[in-house]
Amino acid sequence: MRIFSKVPNIDFMAQRKHALMLSGVLSVIALALLVFRGLNFGIDFRGGVLVEVSYPQSVALDEVRAELKQGGYGDAVVQYFGGTSDVLIRLPAPKDEAVGGDAQKKTTAVSARVLETLGAKEKGISLRRVEFVGPQVGQELTQDGAIALLAAFAGIFLYVMFRFEWKFSAGSIAALTHDAIMTLGFLSLVREEFDLTVLAGVLAMLGYSNNETIVIFDRVRENLINLRKRPVLEIINLSINQTLLRSIITHFTVLMVLSCLFFFGGKSVHGFAVAMMVGVVVATYSSIYISSGVTVLLNIKREDLIPPEDHALTGRSKDGAVV
Amino acid sequence: MHPYPVWKTLSLIVVVLVAAFYALPNLYGEAPAVQIGTVSGDALPADFAAQVDKALAADHIAYASSRAEGKQWVVRFGDPETQLKAADALKRELGSGYIVALNLASKTPAWLAAIGAKPMPLGLDLRGGVHLLLQVDIDDARKAAVQRYLNDLPTFLRRQDIHYSGRRASGDAVVLEFATPALRDQAQKAIAGEYRELALSVPANAAVPTLEARLSDTEARRIVDYAVQQNLITLRNRVNELGVAEPIVQRQGADRIVVELPGVQDPTHVKELLGATATLEYRAVDETPGAAESAAQTGIVPPDDELFYTREGHRPILLKREVIASGPQLVDAAPTVDPQSGTPAVSVTLDATGAKKMFDFTSQNVGHLMAVLYKETRIDTTYNAKGEALRERHDVADVISVATVREPFGKRFQTTGLTQKEAHDLSELLKAGALAAPIEIVEERTIGPSLGADNIRRGWHAAVAGFVLVVVFMAIYYNVFGLFADVALLLNVILIVGALSILQATLTMPGIAGIVLTLGMAVDANVLINERIREELRLGLTPQTAMVAGYERAFLTIADSNVTTLIAALVLYFLGKGPVQGFAVTLMIGIASSMFTAIVGTRTLAHYVFRGRKLKDLPV
Numbered sequence: 001m002r003i004f005s006k007v008p009n010i011d012f013m014a015q016r017k018h019a020l021m022l023s024g025v026l027s028v029i030a031l032a033l034l035v036f037r038g039l040n041f042g043i044d045f046r047g048g049v050l051v052e053v054s055y056p057q058s059v060a061l062d063e064v065r066a067e068l069k070q071g072g073y074g075d076a077v078v079q080y081f082g083g084t085s086d087v088l089i090r091l092p093a094p095k096d097e098a099v100g101g102d103a104q105k106k107t108t109a110v111s112a113r114v115l116e117t118l119g120a121k122e123k124g125i126s127l128r129r130v131e132f133v134g135p136q137v138g139q140e141l142t143q144d145g146a147i148a149l150l151a152a153f154a155g156i157f158l159y160v161m162f163r164f165e166w167k168f169s170a171g172s173i174a175a176l177t178h179d180a181i182m183t184l185g186f187l188s189l190v191r192e193e194f195d196l197t198v199l200a201g202v203l204a205m206l207g208y209s210n211n212e213t214i215v216i217f218d219r220v221r222e223n224l225i226n227l228r229k230r231p232v233l234e235i236i237n238l239s240i241n242q243t244l245l246r247s248i249i250t251h252f253t254v255l256m257v258l259s260c261l262f263f264f265g266g267k268s269v270h271g272f273a274v275a276m277m278v279g280v281v282v283a284t285y286s287s288i289y290i291s292s293g294v295t296v297l298l299n300i301k302r303e304d305l306i307p308p309e310d311h312a313l314t315g316r317s318k319d320g321a322v323v
Numbered sequence: 324m325h326p327y328p329v330w331k332t333l334s335l336i337v338v339v340l341v342a343a344f345y346a347l348p349n350l351y352g353e354a355p356a357v358q359i360g361t362v363s364g365d366a367l368p369a370d371f372a373a374q375v376d377k378a379l380a381a382d383h384i385a386y387a388s389s390r391a392e393g394k395q396w397v398v399r400f401g402d403p404e405t406q407l408k409a410a411d412a413l414k415r416e417l418g419s420g421y422i423v424a425l426n427l428a429s430k431t432p433a434w435l436a437a438i439g440a441k442p443m444p445l446g447l448d449l450r451g452g453v454h455l456l457l458q459v460d461i462d463d464a465r466k467a468a469v470q471r472y473l474n475d476l477p478t479f480l481r482r483q484d485i486h487y488s489g490r491r492a493s494g495d496a497v498v499l500e501f502a503t504p505a506l507r508d509q510a511q512k513a514i515a516g517e518y519r520e521l522a523l524s525v526p527a528n529a530a531v532p533t534l535e536a537r538l539s540d541t542e543a544r545r546i547v548d549y550a551v552q553q554n555l556i557t558l559r560n561r562v563n564e565l566g567v568a569e570p571i572v573q574r575q576g577a578d579r580i581v582v583e584l585p586g587v588q589d590p591t592h593v594k595e596l597l598g599a600t601a602t603l604e605y606r607a608v609d610e611t612p613g614a615a616e617s618a619a620q621t622g623i624v625p626p627d628d629e630l631f632y633t634r635e636g637h638r639p640i641l642l643k644r645e646v647i648a649s650g651p652q653l654v655d656a657a658p659t660v661d662p663q664s665g666t667p668a669v670s671v672t673l674d675a676t677g678a679k680k681m682f683d684f685t686s687q688n689v690g691h692l693m694a695v696l697y698k699e700t701r702i703d704t705t706y707n708a709k710g711e712a713l714r715e716r717h718d719v720a721d722v723i724s725v726a727t728v729r730e731p732f733g734k735r736f737q738t739t740g741l742t743q744k745e746a747h748d749l750s751e752l753l754k755a756g757a758l759a760a761p762i763e764i765v766e767e768r769t770i771g772p773s774l775g776a777d778n779i780r781r782g783w784h785a786a787v788a789g790f791v792l793v794v795v796f797m798a799i800y801y802n803v804f805g806l807f808a809d810v811a812l813l814l815n816v817i818l819i820v821g822a823l824s825i826l827q828a829t830l831t832m833p834g835i836a837g838i839v840l841t842l843g844m845a846v847d848a849n850v851l852i853n854e855r856i857r858e859e860l861r862l863g864l865t866p867q868t869a870m871v872a873g874y875e876r877a878f879l880t881i882a883d884s885n886v887t888t889l890i891a892a893l894v895l896y897f898l899g900k901g902p903v904q905g906f907a908v909t910l911m912i913g914i915a916s917s918m919f920t921a922i923v924g925t926r927t928l929a930h931y932v933f934r935g936r937k938l939k940d941l942p943v
Binding site for chain 1: 448458764766768778784785789792800837839840843850858883886889890897
């Protein structure tokens, strides 16, 4: 089976300026979303208490809220989790959670008391999950998360510089920044909860997105060396066209498994799947327009990739002065 | 025909076979089991099989298998009810020297277990259980140390007959004031000789002659280390009492401790137990011959005495009521070697108050016995007929050491005449009984068993669905070469599961997501290869040459593109924690194994399928 009967010939680079402008506008929107709306940080980052309970049958959230209010938890955020019989309750972090002494009595298990409060009226409630994250742990995680993003960027920049050239590195990083902003912006837009697993998804997505860029760059390098007569812009276009089919197929298989995770994997990997799916779609675009576009913008030349010794060698072989 | 090296084929077969053997245990599932170990961590006695048989036979309980696995004895049962009955019977019959824990043991056959093949351990999010992250209050430990020196230094100076005119704590320093600079210099010399762990300095612009004693950096670090170690030991002992199979109590970073208790559902009970307090007391021994034995038999105890039993051997012993020194006065306890005899010993350091009372006692009691009593408040949870938890507090006290006083001593002394292990155990118990730095729960996660089971089911569904979709798509799109890719994908799954099992990496939900994601990304290598082969064919190469060229030219691209994903995975591994690290590990292993199977695996297949054929076209 074949999608294209021959290598397509689409002039991607002709639209590169429009594409860069469109990306600029979208990035500004995404950044504005991140600044003004923010990410819906999960308990991992924000700290607090989270209790997931399962009722034997459907339950109205208002009832749960009323019961919690009676038990002294007026500040609880209550929502369905999955079905209408599973309820997720969020509470701010209790102060002075300590082991031993009276402090323990005070806060030994908010979860246990929440369950007692709810269980007073309704029998057969089961506790699915309790999570408590102290505020300082959350802060550290946010810091570690930011460091992780920066470290990933730096690692990828250095690797591409080592394997290719700094102009390609700049192109890669531009694409990665674009993908990260877009994905985070989308997560902010749909209010998907941002927890550790989602952060892992975003980082994996960055690795994957750069994978795309590298495949194109690899072809660009090969074509620059083999097709010496053709102008650089044309070669970039050709390389994108040559790798287009592969990109489509790979994205397709990755999107297939991600939708399996999205539909069957349950809530705990939901955000991960969303982040990756958005990332995959955005990466297709950015690997063509952003990474290649920026590389062209930086005025990439054939000489940047063909090492000077290479010229020296070919030069000498022409003279026949080779041992 | 291009020659294809035999070693590649062989290495492929060997790698896949090894991975398959190690992946196999994951398929056998788990049986309800009871796991038994000794409290002391010693090896099980030789006749332990008979003891277990006897205990179970008494209640007519049948078991599926009963054997030693490492330091543990594992008995498997047909159903959970028998398991519970058996655990009760074993707890009763074996006594307090053993930890009897409920567990789900793998049904891996013995021949696989013999080569060390074990299923992947499941993370708490898949198995259910309690995860706690505890933070040791090191500020408190440091403050306590400063406070101790604030009491100790003046006492020491008084004993040296050096007069000071004032003392106070200032931040993490003890400030001493003197009437004359000469006195200060004298004090500085004396303190420097006795307290080497302190950094002494003379502030330049003080109104009166002043000496500042500060914890040296090494001492401050040692105090923090000690505080964490002490809590670790205490927590380990407590966790052992919980009777949990495969608990984890681990230091994380400078001042945190992770406690993971698979299968435990009641965090309140755990926190009560972890918060239980232990202390110890140094007391004199009533040495009247036969008094202890008769007190144990008759129950009549002399008025000044209390009856206790030794932890080792459960012998009765009478201790005087008066306490010489107790836990909060204990500064340090460490196993060491007695410089005189060269045998293992425990060196103990007391603070000034303890040291003074100890000196008073020992100088009058040379040649007499002194005992260490270990007291602990435990909370036992039992369940009534309705399944409600009943908690009972009770104090446990037993004698962990009895030794003869050879000469008067105070601040530092040694307990000698111990074996290496005894010295180690005693120092740990002493540390556990000393006043520990307070700990705080900074993170808690309890996952119910139903959620864990749901997660496993969902992860499995997602993985199977993803696998089937990719396999069908590849076969349709790339024909025979698609089938090669499918075989590679299957091998890939075997390799990943095998590698994770060999590494004994904990499988978590993000880890499953990582495996599923790898399934989708793994075929990328084959897509690159197959597209390249199609291209070379279009350029007019013969099928065999196109195939070889396709593999060769795609290789660099595959390597380059995978390295960047690897970089992201490495970053995740080093900066992430818990489940995220699990995801990073699966991703890294997935990348390595997918490169191997896609490049070496399909290449070998293609070679043997198309070997010696005259091909007009390739089914790609």
